Amino acid sequence: MSAVGLIARDEIRLMTRNRVAIIAFVLVVLLTLVAVASSWAHQREIAELRARQAEAAETAFKAQPDRHPHRVVHYGTFIFRPLGPLAAFDPGVDAFTGNSMFLEGHRQNSANFGDVRQSSLLVRFGQLTPAFVLQVVAPLLLIFLGYGALARETERGTVRVLMLQGAGRGQIVRGKLLALGAAALLAGLPAMIGLAAISGQPGALAWPMLAIALGYAGYLALWTVLILLVSASVRRSRDALLALVAVWAVAVVLLPRVAPDLASAAVPLTNRLQTEVAVARDLRTMGDSHNPDDPHFAQFKRALLARYGVAKVEDLPINYKGAVGIEGERLTSAVYGRYATANHVAQARQNALVDAMGLLSPTIALRSLSMAAAGTDLAGHQRFLEQAEAYRYALVQRLNRMQMEDVSYADDGATDAGADRRKRVSARKWQAMPDFRFIAPDGRTLAAAALPGLAIVFAWLAGALILLMVASRRLGAR
């Protein structure tokens, strides 16, 4: 066996003879297994629940009787964001962004304006997921296993004993890296097996899984190197432990908690109430289709009459009320869309700030890449919102068009005994309407979204390796 292998074997022998280390290791492995099992079961439960609810909402929508299309517009429907299988590994922001939406005419509802990014890691402390165990708990385990790897040898003088047997500084460091790396691999293995098990599910994607596996492998490798770097840089193992716990507390707990707050302070988001008030104010100034003196709708009416070459709305070949509904929906959607876009831009700026802080904490970079690859980051939520709004707009305008084309203007305003029946449109019309189907991005898109975070994690790893090489030159010199 080579010197590196011998040193690694001895370090592992030391770990296995340390009862506390063994107990801690077993606990972390058990924690990961529980996290994998519970997270997977939870994800499947949520997925089934949402599928059931979506089906129920679709059934209820299609079960509407023959009725006036505008009543269908206000009847509305619920849609649900389906969970991808990788959400079992990292549920990301799903738990606090909302995942259902009520679609109706004249307004965009629900999570569009939720303060999604203001929630932070503390929220996730309540969730036991494989991602959480690997991001937060595994580094702590590695610290307790490896803080003394080099500092202990320096402190007790055995580093010189190793060197006197002909082992070079590089061999000593590589041996310790190998031992702690093996421990990291074992600690991460249950979660990776869970990830592989998820791959058996339909919908799981190879590229994002590869990005996740690479990201976490790089992250644990980084901690392995960081631990040895600190252990090589101090003279006493107690100092190494204190320094490493401090680094863990700042990089893993503090910065990921503070980063969203800093981003919120730098780019404030309007809260839901403020947005509602502002939208209502804009809608009031936009125009009133029921007011004959409203300049916008007066102009709209003139243009419509001119286009059809008639003098009054009763002579139009279409139902004027339906046409007004279409125009009104276009205007209100534009107002909501404007606020939604502003909100999304602000959130994207917050995200960019948080991601930039990944340069200070690799945990932030890892969280970003993990959520991005799992499709559970804010971009995934944004994707859902955009598709939901596109579906809502198309649905409402389709109903408005039905009113315009299938219900006559005269009947629409009539109040005689048979008028109500004449205003109705056949239920077959909404039964034939397409259902909402969330189109998930393909694997390459998800993996590409994880690349910036991946690059930061590996840049950290490269930097730490260089520093370790420098620090190891002083091994045995004191």
Next chain:
Amino acid sequence: MFIAEDLTGPMTEPILIDDLTFAYDTHDVLNGLSLRVPAGSITALLGGNGAGKSTTLSTLLGFTRARSGRVEVCGMDPATDPDAVRRRIAYLPENVALYEHLTAVENADYLLALSGERQGHDAITAALAAAGLQDQAWHQRLGGFSKGMRQKVAIAVALLRRVPVLLLDEPTSGLDPRATADFSQLLLQVRERGTAILMVTHDLLSAADIADRIAFLEAGRVAHEVRADGPERFDVRALHARFQLGGDRLAA
């Protein structure tokens, strides 16, 4: 026999130090030190505190780089190729550092394997026995060992190494008189196999017992060097009177 027979190369003077100087900042520690230790001989280096004994060993081991002068171990410069030099040296420090999570046998096995000189269990236990470690301690972890017991483990490891150079730093400081006498006999066996042995010590009596030469270090250089003279070897009382050194045991 637990001591390896083969030594690398027909080196006549495996340890060669010539006009060596070294200083910590402005404090001169070695000041023109010259010393040669032929193969198959024991040289004792005596001197008071701060005379430069440990610095000399550290320089030979490649941990300290001399300011000027020439140092060679088996023809190699420890400053430029410390790993290669260390593979040719067995070193027994005054304060033995070994692994407490390992047993005596495991310590020896690990360190010998690292040096590329792995030996069987029987050879290791024979060396431990020869170093004076009781057999019930062979398979105990070093956590509960006394300084003397650790010293014996380190002695066993040093003697099992197949190397041409043995450096000893106060090797008997943790040993009782019986163990000290046994250790002296072991050293003589090692010398017979052609090993160049350099022993740093305060103890003139033990040096006089086994050394072929005694070098007296003063102010960073060898002030006097005396050789064993006939079967009577050294006249310890005369040496003590002449150099006023190593008086602990003598005075007692």
